[in-house]
Amino acid sequence: MPVEDALARLLALAEGAPISTCERVALAEADGRVLAEPLVAGLDLPPWDNSAMDGYALCLADWQGEPLPVSQRVLAGSAPQPLQPGTCARIFTGAPLPAGADLVEMQENAEVLADGRVRFLEPLKTGQNVRPRGQETRTGETVLPAGTRLGPIEMGLCASLGAAELVVRRRPVVAVISTGDELVPPGQPLGPGQIYNSNRSLLIAWLKRLGCAVLDAGILADDLELTRKALAELADVDLILSTGGVSVGEADFLGVALREEGELALWKLAIKPGKPLTFGHFRGVPVIGLPGNPASTLVTFGLLARPYLLRRLGVEEVQPLGFAVPAGFTWRKPGNRREYLRARLENGRAVIYPNQSSGVLRSAAWAEGLVEVLEGTTLAEGDTLRFIPLSELQA
Numbered sequence: 447m448p449v450e451d452a453l454a455r456l457l458a459l460a461e462g463a464p465i466s467t468c469e470r471v472a473l474a475e476a477d478g479r480v481l482a483e484p485l486v487a488g489l490d491l492p493p494w495d496n497s498a499m500d501g502y503a504l505c506l507a508d509w510q511g512e513p514l515p516v517s518q519r520v521l522a523g524s525a526p527q528p529l530q531p532g533t534c535a536r537i538f539t540g541a542p543l544p545a546g547a548d549l550v551e552m553q554e555n556a557e558v559l560a561d562g563r564v565r566f567l568e569p570l571k572t573g574q575n576v577r578p579r580g581q582e583t584r585t586g587e588t589v590l591p592a593g594t595r596l597g598p599i600e601m602g603l604c605a606s607l608g609a610a611e612l613v614v615r616r617r618p619v620v621a622v623i624s625t626g627d628e629l630v631p632p633g634q635p636l637g638p639g640q641i642y643n644s645n646r647s648l649l650i651a652w653l654k655r656l657g658c659a660v661l662d663a664g665i666l667a668d669d670l671e672l673t674r675k676a677l678a679e680l681a682d683v684d685l686i687l688s689t690g691g692v693s694v695g696e697a698d699f700l701g702v703a704l705r706e707e708g709e710l711a712l713w714k715l716a717i718k719p720g721k722p723l724t725f726g727h728f729r730g731v732p733v734i735g736l737p738g739n740p741a742s743t744l745v746t747f748g749l750l751a752r753p754y755l756l757r758r759l760g761v762e763e764v765q766p767l768g769f770a771v772p773a774g775f776t777w778r779k780p781g782n783r784r785e786y787l788r789a790r791l792e793n794g795r796a797v798i799y800p801n802q803s804s805g806v807l808r809s810a811a812w813a814e815g816l817v818e819v820l821e822g823t824t825l826a827e828g829d830t831l832r833f834i835p836l837s838e839l840q841a
């Protein structure tokens with residue numbers, strides 16, 4: 447199945463199983479969460495006309511070009527008096543404009559005379575250096591739609607509107623299973639044939655960034671009975687996310703368990719790395735089986751499982767679009783799977799890590815993004831490719 451068809455399937459399944467319950471959280475706890483209700487402005491922003499500069503506020507219609515006495519001093523955080531006709535007000539950045547004033551001149555363009563009056567050195571224009579009330583936002587406007595993922599910028603925006611609490615989708619509970627008799631957690635010595643479990647750490651960190659509550663189900667031995675048992679114990683989670691055990695080997699049991707006690711909706715995609723990606727249900731619980739090779743885990747989580755989870759949270763834009771870059775390498779062997787190569791930008795061109803084996807996670811740590819090589823294509827230097835930044839995928 448082509449990647450885009452698999453993604454469309456997954457997103458449709460996600461829409462059928464939304465994480466629809468919500469909770470009210472303090473603003474400080476909302477980073478990384480998804481808004482369940484739109485953020486509607488309860489005030490104008492700015493709440494009043496204010497000065498964009500340190501200088502002097504005056505009324506243009508009232509001014510004949512003569513130096514003006516200073517009738518008041520207005521600091522940010524103060525409440526000014528209405529402007530006395532025939533005077534100007536000393537004013538500072540962010541301070542409310544006195545009623546009757548309609549412009550601010552910056553102090554660099556003004557001269558304070560010996561008698562304290564202020565002479566304006568440049569032509570003046572109504573509205574200059576004034577940030578009018580409501581210029582950013584008006585009361586009642588929807589500032590962020592439901593389904594927005596909150597990041598640093600949104601946190602700041604919510605605060606600017608005085609939102610102390612937000613209604614967000616609850617965290618999806620995702621169980622992480624690492625399958626493989628060879629796996630050992632870091633901190634223990636390696637025996638013969640053993641390797642450290644890297645997928646667990648990669649996925650747990652990534653899921654947390656996505657606002658998921660992670661249930662670490664540990665390492666699962668390559669055994670059908672134990673696989674059934676492990677899956678059966680996770681009946682209450684929103685998603686079971688496993689790695690390994692999805693290919694055709696004699697120790698690959700995930701697909702068998704899904705076929706027996708649920709259903710296998712997706713298996714064998716035209717994607718490299720990541721071909722044996724598996725999606726199905728075990729006794730009704732959604733299961734994503736990522737291929738065990740670490741670069742396959744990375745690519746399939748980023749391009750398929752991450753969008754699936756985000757869509758379950760009601761997020762519309764689930765995938766970075768990436769951007770077009772010229773290839774800084776040649777590709778001579780057309781594949782029958784869409785390839786995602788770990789790449790970097792050098793002098794505006796994509797160059798790839800020399801070892802693209804799906805077992806090599808170091809390629810991804812070196813890389814800044816994934817470049818997409820379409821099925822059946824070869825590439826010459828300068829040909830255009832899509833570059834998907836890893837920073838955006840990991841956000």
Ligand SMILES: Nc1nc2c(c(=O)[nH]1)N[C@H]1C(S)=C(S)[C@@H](COP(=O)(O)OP(=O)(O)OC[C@H]3O[C@@H](n4cnc5c(N)ncnc54)[C@H](O)[C@@H]3O)O[C@H]1N2
Nearest residue numbers: 624626643644645646690691692693698721737738739742
């Ligand atoms: N005869 C075939 N063999 C394989 C095929 C195929 O089509 N025919 N597909 C290959 C492809 S492509 C992939 S990808 C892998 C996927 O295999 P599995 O998902 O079943 O994963 P395992 O066999 O369990 O492990 C693969 C590889 O990854 C290492 N691994 C697994 N889990 C972890 C972990 N948590 N941390 C670090 N490394 C892990 C494991 O030791 C293996 O080296 O199958 C190919 N075979």
Ligand code: MOO
Nearest residue numbers: 719720721742804
């Ligand atoms: O699809 Mo596998 O991840 O190529 O090695």
Ligand SMILES: [Mg+2]
Nearest residue numbers: 691693695698
């Ligand atoms: Mg295998």
